[in-house]
Amino acid sequence: MTKITTLLFDLDGTLINTNELIISSFLHTLDHYFPQSYKREDVYPFMGPTLHETFSSIDEERTEEMVARYRAFNIDNHDALVTEFDGVFETIRTLKENNFKMAIVSTKMRDTVIKGLKLTNLYQFFDVIVGLDDVTHPKPHPEPLQKALEALGSKPEEAIMIGDNYHDIDGGKNAGTLTAGVAWSIKGKEFLQTFHPDFMLDTMPELLDIVKVGAAEK
Structure with missing residues (x-):
């Protein structure tokens, strides 16, 4: 070799x-658009792909605002959860x-x-x-x-x-x-x-x- x-x-x-940060960011974002529709384990498949890939598969029309909401929460809570x-x-x-x-x-x-x-x-x-x-x-x-x-x-x-x-x-x-x-x-x-x-x-x-x-x- x-x-x-x-x-x-x-x-x-x-x-x-960053697992807790990512999960919390997804749940914060998804709960805003789809209240009480997603649980922790539901967002595991979203970990890895880009945010645009994930959110466009959920709601193509609101992808950009969902990405922006996710990133704002993610940055605000980054140091506390990583x-x-x-x-x-x-x-x-x-x-x-x-x-x-x-x-x-x-x-x-x-x-x-x-x-x-x-x-x-x-x-x-x-x-x-x-x-x-x-x-x-x-x-x-x-x-x-x-x-x-x-x-x-x-x-x-x-x-x-x-x-x-x-x-x-x-x-x-x-x-x-x-x-x-x-x-x-x-x-x-x-x-x-x-x-x-x-x-x-x-x-x-x-x-x-x-x-x-x-x-x-x-």
């Missing part, structure tokens, strides 16, 4: 725990110290990505961020991954795309990278395994073994 030099990370549900997953900071710091090239590839807007990274003190480790507003086609289209790889000077075969949703796994496959799912995905480990990622992480520090960072360096 080609030596792995590059790691592409999804953000929400992978590095930072936390980091166990082992993420230490793992990312170790990868950086070992000179791995790393990027965030997200379907969120760039400013919101940066907000989450700064809140969890991860911003310092990422030189490249590809957000929704940086591309024409979001994941699982290969464009966001290709843009990140180009900015990092990396080849697809040297990279792993790590994420909590099928958009990440399929996006990696479409771009020619290896892929890794995370078992702490709100959709469940079994769901992700149906998309056949090359690796499945039960904890974030397991990534260090995959990319051959020695035990002494952990």
Whole structure:
């Protein structure tokens, strides 16, 4: 196998725990338009696709105002509801110290990505961020991954795309990278395994073994 030099990370549900923020944002928005029609589990399928994809499938005529309502609530409640997953900071710091090239590839807007990274003190480790507003086609289209790889000077075969949703796994496959799912995905480990990622992480520090960072360096 080609030596792995590059790691592409999804953000929400992978590095930072935005599940409560996202669920609350969806329920706040949907309850305004369709009172008492949606429960928590009803919005799980909406986590991953872009907001425009989700809201246009619900009410095409009011998509823009629904997106605006969602984002306003999301920003207002961001810092109170976002936390980091166990082992993420230490793992990312170790990868950086070992000179791995790393990027965030997200379907969120760039400013919101940066907000989450700064809140969890991860911003310092990422030189490249590809957000929704940086591309024409979001994941699982290969464009966001290709843009990140180009900015990092990396080849697809040297990279792993790590994420909590099928958009990440399929996006990696479409771009020619290896892929890794995370078992702490709100959709469940079994769901992700149906998309056949090359690796499945039960904890974030397991990534260090995959990319051959020695035990002494952990």
